[in-house]
């Protein structure tokens with residue numbers, strides 16, 4: 001029997017602002033859509049957290065035995081510099097600045113996105129459609145919205161008529177905004193806007209002469225508005241109504257509000273049953289921003305080449321750190337917090353490495369079934385990974401007692417205990433199995449030894465030997481870096 005039949009999963013629905021029992025539209029099947037990245041720059045660590053949150057959801061749904069179709073798009077056109085439907089296309093701008101083709105920008109940062117997500121052990125989605133691959137579908141939706149009288153054309157561009165929609169529907173249903181507050185512009189309008197009302201948003205924009213990413217349409221040579229692609233692709237791959245729609249908290253308004261308005265108008269039904277929003281990551285208590293330098297790239301975390309953290313951290317430790325917070329809470333990224341997580345992560349991995357050497361007996365001195373149930377209770381309560389991790393630390397305590405002979409476990413319980421720990425740690429939390437490649441620990445020990453010998457050589461002014469150690473390590477792909485705190489190394 002599938003596990004989901006034995007468990008009652010509850011999901012916090014951003015639409016009702018309540019935890020609700022999860023019942024999929026088709027029993028045993030889940031359709032999930034998550035807004036993907038706009039591929040015009042290296043993936044932001046905050047985005048990594050968002051996608052990791054939905055990776056946890058994807059993994060747990062699969063663990064429960066659901067057949068999940070997970071769709072996550074790639075925005076490769078149409079995302080302008082600001083929410084006011086003005087400014088340059090982000091990808092076209094990067095292409096102009098770097099003097100390359102927009103598709104070269106798209107290719108470079110799509111590859112970067114996939115590489116980074118894989119380093120953090122995220123499972124790829126079932127379908128990863130692109131905006132440029134669905135221009136035809138988007139044009140069809142615009143035609144339907146115009147036909148229904150909820151969009152209008154001005155000078156080759158088409159806008160969604162938010163005020164008219166709001167006469168019969170509630171624009172703001174998800175974000176809780178009133179129509180008066182729902183202005184797609186933080187700046188004062190200068191009267192040059194083509195929109196009837198500042199609340200309206202673009203479905204199609206006419207391209208000016210220098211805009212290279214353009215497609216023919218009944219209205220003009222142009223490009224689709226950013227919000228439209230998600231309505232087109234979610235409907236195409238998951239149907240008019242589907243189970244879960246996720247994204248970062250910052251997408252609630254205007255992006256998701258616009259998706260609801262577009263899909264409701266086109267399909268006549270509300271598109272999503274459970275809306276899920278992942279919270280943001282701050283860095284040393286401040287919002288992450290490239291402009292202020294309060295920002296860090298994943299590669300800089302792994303190499304230690306940054307001014308923010310005291311030492312390098314592995315992707316496994318960063319993943320563990322992120323999952324120690326609930327996906328709906330703000331999480332602060334700092335060296336101290338990561339160091340604490342690194343210790344906890346090492347303890348957990350150490351306990352897992354002891355599991356195969358434990359021996360079962362006749363009786364258990366602790367209730368394995370009750371503990372296992374608590375693990376499921378945690379995840380069934382809106383994917384509460386920090387509570388699950390607390391349960392796993394209870395298991396670590398038991399492993400250590402068993403190892404010291406201060407606790408006992410029956411043979412059948414030991415099997416359940418081992419299997420439950422492994423499946424929650426590796427399948428559900430998705431932590432990389434570092435016990436499987438502890439060669440890297442041994443390699444670290446060997447390099448540390450060479451660093452020590454090189455230091456002795458330098459203290460003895462034996463520059464030839466010290467250079468030899470350094471250069472031969474470089475040939476093996478290991479770089480030494482001398483700093484105030486001593487010598488560290490990176491492996492390429």
Ligand SMILES: [Zn+2]
Pocket residue numbers: 034035036230255
């Ligand atoms: Zn979206």
